[in-house]
Amino acid sequence: MSASQQQDQIQQQRVFADKCRRLHTYLLSTKSLLQEIGEYNRSKWPVHYPLARIARATQAQQQAAASQASSGLRRTSSMINSDTTLVDSLAPVPLRRSMTTDDFSDTEVGSDELRAGVDPDSVGRLLDPSDLSVLKLDLRLSYHSDSDVMGSLEESSIARLFDERLAQCEIHIDKLIARVTDKSSKILVTGDLNAGKSTLVNALIRNDILPYDQQPCTMLFCEVVDASLNGGLEEVHAIPDMHTYDRNSPSTFVKVNIGDLEDIVMENDEQFQQLKIYTKDNHKDKESLLHNGFVDVALIDSPGLNRDSLKTTQLFARQEEIDVVVFVVNAENHFTLSGQDFLLNAGNEKAHIFIVVNRFDAIRRKDRCERMILDQIRELSPLTYEERNELVHFVSAHEQLADQRNGTSVATSFSNMEKCLRSFTLEQRFKSKLAPAQRYAMNVLFDIQYLAAENVAAATKRIQEINAALRESMPKYENLLQERTETSKQAESMLDSSCLEVRRHTTAHLTNTALHLQDVAEKVSYPGLLSLWSYAENVLLTMVRHLEHEVSECDRFACFTIQQARQELAKFEEARRRLEDTSSSSRQDALANKNSSGIEGISAISDDDTALLKLPAHSSPANMWEGDVSASVTASQIASIGSISNALDTIQLELADFVDLDFSHNWGTLTSISASASLTLFASKPMASNVLTLLKMSSTMGANTARRLMVATAALIGLGSVFYILSDMDATVRRKLSSRVSLMLEEEGFVERHAERLTTETSRAIRPFVWHLQHTFQRMVEAEEHRRADHLRKRHVAQDSQIYFDELRIKAQELTNAVRVVSIDANGC
Numbered sequence: 060m061s062a063s064q065q066q067d068q069i070q071q072q073r074v075f076a077d078k079c080r081r082l083h084t085y086l087l088s089t090k091s092l093l094q095e096i097g098e099y100n101r102s103k104w105p106v107h108y109p110l111a112r113i114a115r116a117t118q119a120q121q122q123a124a125a126s127q128a129s130s131g132l133r134r135t136s137s138m139i140n141s142d143t144t145l146v147d148s149l150a151p152v153p154l155r156r157s158m159t160t161d162d163f164s165d166t167e168v169g170s171d172e173l174r175a176g177v178d179p180d181s182v183g184r185l186l187d188p189s190d191l192s193v194l195k196l197d198l199r200l201s202y203h204s205d206s207d208v209m210g211s212l213e214e215s216s217i218a219r220l221f222d223e224r225l226a227q228c229e230i231h232i233d234k235l236i237a238r239v240t241d242k243s244s245k246i247l248v249t250g251d252l253n254a255g256k257s258t259l260v261n262a263l264i265r266n267d268i269l270p271y272d273q274q275p276c277t278m279l280f281c282e283v284v285d286a287s288l289n290g291g292l293e294e295v296h297a298i299p300d301m302h303t304y305d306r307n308s309p310s311t312f313v314k315v316n317i318g319d320l321e322d323i324v325m326e327n328d329e330q331f332q333q334l335k336i337y338t339k340d341n342h343k344d345k346e347s348l349l350h351n352g353f354v355d356v357a358l359i360d361s362p363g364l365n366r367d368s369l370k371t372t373q374l375f376a377r378q379e380e381i382d383v384v385v386f387v388v389n390a391e392n393h394f395t396l397s398g399q400d401f402l403l404n405a406g407n408e409k410a411h412i413f414i415v416v417n418r419f420d421a422i423r424r425k426d427r428c429e430r431m432i433l434d435q436i437r438e439l440s441p442l443t444y445e446e447r448n449e450l451v452h453f454v455s456a457h458e459q460l461a462d463q464r465n466g467t468s469v470a471t472s473f474s475n476m477e478k479c480l481r482s483f484t485l486e487q488r489f490k491s492k493l494a495p496a497q498r499y500a501m502n503v504l505f506d507i508q509y510l511a512a513e514n515v516a517a518a519t520k521r522i523q524e525i526n527a528a529l530r531e532s533m534p535k536y537e538n539l540l541q542e543r544t545e546t547s548k549q550a551e552s553m554l555d556s557s558c559l560e561v562r563r564h565t566t567a568h569l570t571n572t573a574l575h576l577q578d579v580a581e582k583v584s585y586p587g588l589l590s591l592w593s594y595a596e597n598v599l600l601t602m603v604r605h606l607e608h609e610v611s612e613c614d615r616f617a618c619f620t621i622q623q624a625r626q627e628l629a630k631f632e633e634a635r636r637r638l639e640d641t642s643s644s645s646r647q648d649a650l651a652n653k654n655s656s657g658i659e660g661i662s663a664i665s666d667d668d669t670a671l672l673k674l675p676a677h678s679s680p681a682n683m684w685e686g687d688v689s690a691s692v693t694a695s696q697i698a699s700i701g702s703i704s705n706a707l708d709t710i711q712l713e714l715a716d717f718v719d720l721d722f723s724h725n726w727g728t729l730t731s732i733s734a735s736a737s738l739t740l741f742a743s744k745p746m747a748s749n750v751l752t753l754l755k756m757s758s759t760m761g762a763n764t765a766r767r768l769m770v771a772t773a774a775l776i777g778l779g780s781v782f783y784i785l786s787d788m789d790a791t792v793r794r795k796l797s798s799r800v801s802l803m804l805e806e807e808g809f810v811e812r813h814a815e816r817l818t819t820e821t822s823r824a825i826r827p828f829v830w831h832l833q834h835t836f837q838r839m840v841e842a843e844e845h846r847r848a849d850h851l852r853k854r855h856v857a858q859d860s861q862i863y864f865d866e867l868r869i870k871a872q873e874l875t876n877a878v879r880v881v882s883i884d885a886n887g888c
């Protein structure tokens with residue numbers, strides 16, 4: 060190698076190291092974007108995922124694939140079929156069509172639309188559902204049944220699935236980071252059983268170390284590395300767990316004698332995951348793969364593809380850590396179905412595969428074989444076919460080994476293959492090592508842009524919907540406030556007027572009753588002087604009964620007033636219910652519309668609100684408005700009347716109730732009883748003046764005459780008085796008792812007490828209805844306010860999300876451009 064060539068290689072390694080560093084940084088940034096989105100998805104805004112559109116696109120893709128499969132190439136072997144789901148989920152998703160044509164070559168990724176970020180046209184392209192790749196949710200179980208099933212998935216379930224997908228992407232990025240930072244290159248040698256993989260590895264390192272046989276023999280992965288990586292010691296380490304393996308820690312592996320290698324390779328019973336073989340490359344010059352002076356290379360010999368499904372799955376899983384895939388084809392068999400399937404899947408991440416068609420020595424018509432295999436490669440890996448001169452080689456590893464043993468020169472075809480492989484591994488390390496990481500990062504970043512644009516649109520739509528809902532509900536809210544104020548005022552005023560009416564009626568009615576008690580007593584028949592005592596008792600009882608009756612009358616009036624007030628309040632309640640029904644039905648209509656438009660967030664609020672509108676049990680007595688209010692009022696009034704009756708019962712008949720010396724109240728009666736002229740004369744004057752008149756007369760008539768006259772007069776007066784008293788006895792009883800009862804009622808505040816009692820009862824009977832009305836209105840207002848506050852809160856979240864996703868889209872765009880530039884200035888590195 061000339062000095063200038065060496066300079067070139069050093070320069071290339073420097074550029075490569077710089078690319079690794081930059082890509083490493085961008086992968087970390089991409090990962091932190093994913094973490095940020097995950098956090099946002101979990102805590103603030105469930106990422107809106109265009110599920111239905113993606114389902115439709117997926118179905119279309121599946122149909123297209125099915126029709127392609129039925130008309131053309133079969134993709135899967137029977138052995139792979141059982142693991143398709145697992146394999147698909149492990150394999151990275153292919154880059155979008157526009158990005159796969161040239162594997163990030165300058166001409167392809169440097170397209171104007173990508174350079175400029177996402178312009179309106181490219182947003183249109185990004186919004187194509189089929190464009191979502193890495194972050195596409197794995198919902199194939201639902202796809203085949205019905206796309207509507209996917210539409211029925213709840214937002215929260217999708218958010219959870221999306222979160223899991225993000226976590227998977229982060230893990231994959233971690234592996235890519237490990238790969239980018241890994242200074243060594245790993246070459247996986249794979250292919251069908253008995254294709255000659257082990258023989259090829261031996262030939263490549265000029266060392267007959269790996270066992271080979273006509274029968275299938277390689278049972279586990281054998282990684283061959285230069286002994287210099289083990290302090291120059293040639294050793295074989297059998298490793299049970301690759302994650303814990305450390306060559307300096309003997310507990311993490313079992314050292315195997317090289318002589319026992321064949322046994323362990325052929326009969327591994329799943330005890331070991333891998334063999335690490337530290338050996339010497341017997342190349343004489345610096346053309347050696349393992350020993351190239353620039354980078355540590357590992358050659359990994361793998362079990363045959365169609366060995367068993369577990370091994371095949373492991374092989375697919377290992378692709379992430381593999382830089383170069385050398386696919387060994389048996390020239391006698393061409394590509395088997397499992398080989399075809401492997402190439403198709405490997406192409407998802409590695410656009411270029413290094414293909415070695417081995418056992419070419421056994422082929423008689425070589426040109427025909429070559430043509431047929433190249434035709435297959437064109438179908439399976441077009442990019443590899445495009446570079447077939449460098450990437451497809453027809454060799455005989457077996458002959459090569461024999462030549463080495465014999466010390467004869469290496470066949471041209473084989474040495475050409477070695478040169479190309481070295482070049483592919485060393486000089487095109489970007490393609491083999493960095494491009495998969497770059498491709499994956501680009502896919503993730505495109506997906507982020509796509510989802511960010513989707514979410515900006517979803518947030519904008521939600522803001523518009525919330526604004527419309529707020530606008531629409533504003534007049535209703537104002538109307539509700541007005542209705543509440545007016546109804547409350549009217550209900551209060553009805554309560555006050557009812558109480559006032561009852562008080563006024565009770566006061567007037569009972570005052571009048573107390574004034575006319577004597578009239579009531581007159582209705583009691585007088586049985587005569589001999590039954591005077593029982594007459595007095597009857598009079599008293601009649602007055603009490605009358606009083607009770609009149610109080611009852613007042614109570615009935617109060618009941619009637621309460622009923623009327625309740626009926627009026629029931630009308631208010633009816634109007635309120637109508638208002639409530641109208642607003643809830645219009646809200647349900649709005650909800651139905653919103654749900655059909657796919658915005659589920661609002662429905663969640665409204666369910667809460669409906670619950671709020673329901674009154675608590677204690678505030679909404681069952682059939683409150685249907686009950687008979689009179690019952691409760693009557694119950695209380697009886698107790699009150701009882702207390703009034705008891706007071707009257709304390710009145711005892713007294714002698715004074717039967718005698719009334721005050722004649723002034725009924726002179727007419729007295730006149731009729733004293734028929735005599737003298738008495739008429741006396742009766743027309745006060746007693747004192749009568750006596751004076753008598754004294755004057757005595758001076759003119761003489762003393763004896765006057766004395767006789769006076770005695771006669773006195774006797775007459777006495778007799779008249781007695782007669783008068785006896786004949787006026789019933790009136791006296793009525794008069795005296797009525798005045799005593801009146802006096803007692805006055806003293807007890809009979810009228811005021813009943814007026815107060817009935818006013819209180821009326822208030823107590825009506826007040827709950829007023830409260831209920833006010834309370835239910837208040838609940839309606841609160842529910843509406845809660846709904847409005849919730850709308851505002853959701854709008855705030857949507858506004859934040861709008862800004863967040865817009866910024867996220869820009870960040871992802873910038874990062875996409877930065878990641879893309881890593882390959883633009885590749886300059887052949």
Ligand SMILES: Nc1nc2c(ncn2[C@@H]2O[C@H](COP(=O)(O)OP(=O)(O)OP(=O)(O)O)[C@@H](O)[C@H]2O)c(=O)[nH]1
Binds near residue numbers: 251255277
């Ligand atoms: N004629 C011919 N035979 C070859 C060639 N390469 C390998 N063989 C033979 O093919 C048989 C299988 O070779 P291996 O290297 O064990 O094949 P393999 O792909 O590693 O086999 P498994 O690991 O079991 O899948 C052996 O007998 C080899 O000698 C070749 O180029 N020409």
